[in-house]
Amino acid sequence: MSTPQFAVSAAALAVFQAFAMPATAAEQAMTEVIVSGSRIASAHASVAGFGDAPLLQTPASVSVLSSQQMYDRDIRSTTDAARYDASISDAYNAVGYAEQFSIRGFKLDNASSYRKDGLAIPGDTQIPLENKERIEVLKGLGGLQAGLAAPGGIVNYATKRPTTGALRSVLLEVRERGTVYGAVDLGGRFEDSRFGYRVNAAAERLRSYIKGADGNRKFVSAAVDWQISPQALLQIDADYQTKSQVSAPGFQLIGGTDLPRVAADTMLNNQPWSKPVETTSSNLGVRFEYRFSPEWKATFSANQHHFKRDDYTAFPYGCSAQNLFPGFCSNGDYDVYDYVSLGEKKSPLAAQAMLQGRFATGALRHEFTGGASFYKNSEKWGDDVYEYIEQPSNIYHPVAVQPSGLSSGPVTERRSDNERALFAQDIVGLSETLKLHAGVRYAQVKRDEFVRAGFANAKIDSGFWLPNVALVYSPQDKLALYGSYAQGLEHGGIAPKKTSNQNRALDPSKSKQLEVGVKSELTPDLSVSAALFQIRKGLEYTDDTSNTFVRNGVEQHRGLELAINGKLSRALAVGASAAALNTQQSGTGRAELDGKRVTNVAAFKSTVYADYAVPQLAGLKLNANWQYSGKKAFDKENTLMVPAYHVVNLGAAYATRIAGTATTLRAHVDNAFDKFYWRDVTPDLGGYLFPGAKRTFRVSAQFDL
Structure with missing residues (x-):
């Protein structure tokens, strides 16, 4: 079955199921589904702690995107979502490959920086959003909460759970170049109300703004709840996705300079x-919660992930005619490599057990969390083909060249990871206005890595203490000021192709962060926040002299983040964020590097979103999004700066009824003024540039049955 047929069939199935229910069920209070409430953004998140904590009292910079916001803004991927947070940027985010990002200027680790319900999953393919209730972003170190993770932060995807009432929703979308998307969302309780269900399915025919980067995607998920007793809750969820899309490589500098x-x-x-x-x-995820009393509870959660990839690419790199590596020839010629890597596999298993409770010791009030976590992962791949093709192609006049005809070698385990950790945190109420957050994680990290034939395997077995301490001062109920110190831990970067130690991972390294911030709820519908931070970690780069990937010197990021979210009036909702970053390389002993800016990091980024309910026509809303990014350094020596850019996105939504069915019609135009810009300036693989999408029109219809 083709992807469009799959989408239409899935939608038809949802409609049939919704209307084919017994009359007794249809007579219940479920004639329509209405999303309402004064808040347009979540006031809670779990990513910065060990529970669903109020954002106002969380001593960290956190942003949350709810499922309703994803619907309203036609967000289909994390790439779409990232445009609404100035602290998030693309980082080798190639169309058709894996979505990859940086936070606060630090590239996220595909193995540990992405989380599903708090547990690590790899970010090696598009993470589906159809079964996600919200996207939570922790900006900064997550050593206490997560253990291994890049210092920029963590992206956590909270899974949709069964609804109390019946939910039947169908969404259809079409984009101008032929992308067709369909999704269904079904939820409710069984006849025995102790059991609930949530089913999501989607299919997509992908027609990219890049010519030929086409494909398709299919997704299905299910979640069930069982309220075993008033104290015990069991939750199980599962999802499956397939995606096939031609990937679009980036561009290198013309003549190595332009x-x-x-x-x-x-x-x-x-x-x-x-x-x-x-x-x-x-x-496949499971979560069990047991409440011993209103003050104490225990939870256990686990997730098993499986990932497989077959990678084929006619890959552009360098110019042999002018001995440029990297770089394209002055006339636009570039060398073509036949890249094939079949059967790549990852199978991470993550689990966590926690005990949480509240108690008092004299005048001090305590909120305690203690627990243990476990993570293991096996990575398998074969020796890939990266074969140079004698004949070049050209970016202006493509040339058909002959493939190598080779295939990658047998798949074997090349890297295995194992992390065991103990953690504890106590939030102590020192007074009515002052709280101390003190916590620590001890992580035992093991890694076995196959280097190459004839060499001994590389082994790591080390323990790390990761402290975290913060003070939160709340002089008023809706105002909080905080200061924090944290240490983080990450696996070392993996040496890229063409280096002397290619595919070899560097040893784990620690990072340190200082942060102060303020948060306020100006009204029940409007919140603002600001954070000032400094993060320091070891600088990793390819040493041009030895052609070896090394960690040498320090990478320091100092920044200021500002955000506002909520309603300015009954008709006008806004969301805005800005991030100013000063990044600097130092301590390498090399004049061409020390004092220079970190690559692919803008000194200033901002994004503003506004949604206006037109009073003259009930149900009509107009929205707009304006993104700005300052210039970025292309290379670690800062010999070339890539220009700044502005992008404007426009949209409208109209809520009405069609044949008695609650219907929302939406239309959007991305990059409304059709501006060309370089959205991603990655240093990976010698340095590549990725252009932003051209102007794109899209329309959708959502039916809540």
């Missing part, structure tokens, strides 16, 4: 033998 002048839809992976990148991913 930015290319190309159309945003130019495709370099356009050989007759180019094939889609094929990925499958799945999750």
Whole structure:
């Protein structure tokens, strides 16, 4: 069955099921589903602690995007969501490959920085949002909460759970270049109300703004709850996704010095033998909660993830004619490599057990959390093909070249990780206005890594203490000021291709963070926040002299984040964030590096979103989003700065009834003024540039049955 047929069939099934219910069920209070409430943004998140904590009292910078906001803004991927937070940027986010991001200027770790319900999952393919209730972003170190994670922060995806009342929702969308999307969301309780269910399904025919980067995606998930007793709750969820899409490589500098002048839809992976990148991913999650009393509870959660990828790419790199590596030739020629890596697999298993409670010791009030976590992962792949093709192609005049005809080698385990940790945190109420957050995690990290034939395997077995301490001062109920100190831990970066130690991971390293911030709820519907921070970690780069990937010197990021979210009036809702970053490399002993800016990090970014309910026509809303990014350094020596850019997105939504069914019609135009810009300036693989999407129109219809 083709993807469009799958989407339409899934939608039809949802409609049929909704209307084919017994009359007794239809007579219940479920004639329509209305999303209401004064808040347009979540006031709670779990990503910055060990529970669903109020954001106002959380001593960290956190942003939350709810499922309703994702509907209103037509968000289909994390890439779409990232445009609403100035602290998040693309980091080798190639169309058709894996969505990859940075937070506060630090690239996230695909193995540990992405979380599903607090447990690590790999970010090696598009993480589906159809079964996600919200996206939570912790900006800054998450050593206490997560153990291993990049210092920039953590992205946590909270899974949708069964609804109390019946939910039947269908969503259909079409984009101008032929992308067709369909999704269904079903939820409710069984006849025995102790049991609840949530089912999500989606299918998508992908037609990218880049010519030829086409494909398809299919997704299905289910979640069930069982209220075993008033004290005991069991939750189980599972999902499965397949995605097939031709990937779009980035561009290198012309002559090794100048930015290319190309159309945003130019495709370099356009050989007759180019094939889609094929990925499958799945999750099986379980969570059990038992309440001993109103003050004490225990929880256990686990998630098993499976990931498989077949990667085919006609990959552009360098110019042999001018001995440029990296860099394209002055006339636009570039070398073509036949890249094939089949059967790549990852199978991470994560689990966590916690005991949480409240108690008092004299005048001091305590909120205690203690627990243990476990993580293991096996990575398997074969020796890939990265074969140089004698004939070059050209970015302006593509040339068909012959493939190598080779295939990657047998798949074996190449890397295994094991992390065991104990953690504890106590939030002590020192007075009515002052709280002390004190916590520590001890992480035992093991890694076995196959280097290459003839060499001994690399082994790591080390323990790390990760302290975290913060003070929160609340002089008023709706105002909080905080200061914090934290240490984080991350696996070392993996040496890229063409280096002397390629595919070898560096040892784990620690990072340190100082942060002060203020948060306020100006009204029940409007919140503001500001955070000032400094993060320091070891600098990792490819040493040009030895052609070796090394950790040497210090990478320091100092920044200021500002955010406002909520309603300015009954008709006008806003969301705005800004991030100013000063990044600096130091301590390398190399004049061409020390004192220079970190690559692919803008000194200033901002994003503003506004949604206006037109009073003259009930149900009509107009919205707009304006993004700005300052210039970025292309290389670690800062010899080239990539220009700043502005992007404007416009939209409208109209809520009405069609044949008695609650219906929301939406229309959006992304990059409304069709501006060309370089959205991603990654240093990976010698340095690549990725253009932003051209102007794109899309329309959708949501039916709540």
